[in-house]
Amino acid sequence: MIRLLIVDDISSTRDNLQKLLSFEDDIEVAGTASDGREGLEAAHxxxxxxxxxxxxxxxxxxxxxxxxxxxxxxxxxxxxxxxxGERDYLRRAMQAGAREFLIKPFSHDELVAAIRRVYQLEQKKGTFLAKTAPAQPDAPAAPRSNAPAEVLLVFSGKGGVGKSLIATNLAVALAEQTGGRVALVDLDLQFGDIGVMLNLDHSRSITELVDGSSGIDDESVGEVVATGPSGVKVLLAPISPELADLVTAEHVRTVIAELRRGYDYVIVDSASHLTEFNLEVIELAQRVLVVTALTIPAIKDAKLTLKVLESLSVDAESIMLVVNRVDGYADFNQESIEQSLRTPVAVSIPHDPRVIGDAITRGLPFVTAHPEAEVSRAIRELVARIVPERAMAAAVPESGDRKRRKGLFGR
Ligand SMILES: Nc1ncnc2c1ncn2[C@@H]1O[C@H](COP(=O)(O)OP(=O)(O)OP(=O)(O)O)[C@@H](O)[C@H]1O
Ligand SMILES: [Mg+2]
Known part of the structure; x- marks a missing residue:
C-alpha cells in the first residue's frame, strides 16, 4: 500500500484528488492538510x-x-x-528536492503513474539508504565542471559581525544564481549556528565523519551532509562544544579536499579567532571574505585580520571586504573604511533586523524568505562579484509573497 499525504489549500481539490485515488487499491490517502505547515506536521x-x-x-x-x-x-x-507557466517555481521546487511534477490540469492516469514511479524509485533505493541518507535533490541545472571547487572562507577577527548569516545566504544565493553545486561547512566547531539558521536535522555532523569508523571519502561525506535550501549540502558543526576536540586540522584538510572534488563551491563559516582550522582553510581557500561592521572595534579587528592575512602571504586580490549592518548611525562611512583598511569594500549589507530576525526565526535564509529585501540584493551582488561570468545578478527573483497573492491555480 502506498500511503499518501495530500497538501492543498483548496478543499475541493483535496476532495477531488481523494476521490480520484479511491479507485486504486495500491494507494491509500493517509491524510490531508491545507497548508505547508500543517502538511509538515501531518508528515511527521x-x-x-x-x-x-x-x-x-x-x-x-x-x-x-x-x-x-x-x-x-x-x-x-x-x-x-x-x-x-510557473517555471521559476518548478526550478526552485526541483532544487528543493521534489521528485516529480504534475502540471495542472492532469489526468487520473498521470497522477497514479507519478505516484507509483516515485514510490518504486524510493523502494529501489533500498530501505537502508532511504532511512540513513538525506534526500538527494535532482541535479542542478548547470552541469558540474571537472575543476575542483572554489573554496570561500568567511572570516572575521570580531565575533557576531554576521559571518554565519553571510556564509549561509551566500551559499544559497550561489546555488540559485549559478545552478552550481554548493557545499556549506560550519567550522565554528564549538558554537556553530548554521544548523539552527537553516533549521536542519542535527543528527549528523562532522563528528560522525571523524569518529574513525569509516574514514573520510565521498561516500561518508555524502552520508553526513544535510540538505539545505536550493540543494545546498551542509556539513554541520558538532552538536555539542566538547565534541569539537575530536576534529583535527588534518580532518579539516581531508574533508575540504573531498568536498572540492564533488562541488563547484565550498563555503566555509568560521569561528572568530585564529584557530588552527582557520589557518588551514586560509591556506586552502581561493577567496577570503573578511566581514566587518561600521564600528570602531570592528574596524580595528578587520585591520588586524587583514594584517594577519598579509603575513600569511594571502594574495590581496583574493580578499573581499564585506561591511555588514550598514545604517545611518555608523561611526564610519565606506570611504573612510577603505582608506583606513586600504582595501576596497566589495559589498555593503544594510542593517535590517526585521527581515533578518524573521528569516532566522523561520529557519530560512533571508535570500529565500525575503528575496526582494535590500539585504538579499546585497548578497546577490556579492555572488555577482565572486562569479561575474556565471551569476545572473540582474535576475531579481520575484517575491514569493507577491506571486502567492496572485492566487494562481486551482482557483
Ligand atoms: N545585516 C544585519 N542586520 C541586522 N541584524 C544582523 C545583520 N547581520 C547580523 N545581524 C544579527 O547579528 C547576529 C549575529 O550574526 P551571525 O551569527 O551571522 O554572526 P557571526 O559573525 O557568525 O557570529 P559568531 O562570531 O558568534 O559566530 C544575527 O543573529 C543577527 O541577529
Ligand atoms: Mg557564526
Whole structure:
C-alpha cells in the first residue's frame, strides 16, 4: 500500500484528488492538510510514503515544505502540483528536492503513474539508504565542471559581525544564481549556528565523519551532509562544544579536499579567532571574505585580520571586504573604511533586523524568505562579484509573497 499525504489549500481539490485515488487499491490517502505547515506536521505524524503538494499555499508554500521535508523527513519524497507557466517555481521546487511534477490540469492516469514511479524509485533505493541518507535533490541545472571547487572562507577577527548569516545566504544565493553545486561547512566547531539558521536535522555532523569508523571519502561525506535550501549540502558543526576536540586540522584538510572534488563551491563559516582550522582553510581557500561592521572595534579587528592575512602571504586580490549592518548611525562611512583598511569594500549589507530576525526565526535564509529585501540584493551582488561570468545578478527573483497573492491555480 502506498500511503499518501495530500497538501492543498483548496478543499475541493483535496476532495477531488481523494476521490480520484479511491479507485486504486495500491494507494491509500493517509491524510490531508491545507497548508505547508500543517502538511509538515501531518508528515511527521503519519510518515507517508509520498507527499503530494500544491505550490501556492498560505502560511508555508509547497517549496518550503519540500525543502523542509528533504532535510527533516527524507523518507517522504515530494510530488509537486503546479500550473503551466510557473517555471521559476518548478526550478526552485526541483532544487528543493521534489521528485516529480504534475502540471495542472492532469489526468487520473498521470497522477497514479507519478505516484507509483516515485514510490518504486524510493523502494529501489533500498530501505537502508532511504532511512540513513538525506534526500538527494535532482541535479542542478548547470552541469558540474571537472575543476575542483572554489573554496570561500568567511572570516572575521570580531565575533557576531554576521559571518554565519553571510556564509549561509551566500551559499544559497550561489546555488540559485549559478545552478552550481554548493557545499556549506560550519567550522565554528564549538558554537556553530548554521544548523539552527537553516533549521536542519542535527543528527549528523562532522563528528560522525571523524569518529574513525569509516574514514573520510565521498561516500561518508555524502552520508553526513544535510540538505539545505536550493540543494545546498551542509556539513554541520558538532552538536555539542566538547565534541569539537575530536576534529583535527588534518580532518579539516581531508574533508575540504573531498568536498572540492564533488562541488563547484565550498563555503566555509568560521569561528572568530585564529584557530588552527582557520589557518588551514586560509591556506586552502581561493577567496577570503573578511566581514566587518561600521564600528570602531570592528574596524580595528578587520585591520588586524587583514594584517594577519598579509603575513600569511594571502594574495590581496583574493580578499573581499564585506561591511555588514550598514545604517545611518555608523561611526564610519565606506570611504573612510577603505582608506583606513586600504582595501576596497566589495559589498555593503544594510542593517535590517526585521527581515533578518524573521528569516532566522523561520529557519530560512533571508535570500529565500525575503528575496526582494535590500539585504538579499546585497548578497546577490556579492555572488555577482565572486562569479561575474556565471551569476545572473540582474535576475531579481520575484517575491514569493507577491506571486502567492496572485492566487494562481486551482482557483
Ligand atoms: N545585516 C544585519 N542586520 C541586522 N541584524 C544582523 C545583520 N547581520 C547580523 N545581524 C544579527 O547579528 C547576529 C549575529 O550574526 P551571525 O551569527 O551571522 O554572526 P557571526 O559573525 O557568525 O557570529 P559568531 O562570531 O558568534 O559566530 C544575527 O543573529 C543577527 O541577529
Ligand atoms: Mg557564526
Amino acid at each position: 505524524r503519519l510518515q507517508p510514503d509520498i507527499v503530494l503538494t500544491d505550490v501556492n499555499m498560505p502560511v508555508m508554500d509547497g517549496i518550503q515544505l519540500t525543502e523542509t521535508l528533504a532535510s527533516e523527513l527524507p523518507t517522504s519524497p515530494v510530488i509537486i502540483m503546479s500550473v503551466q
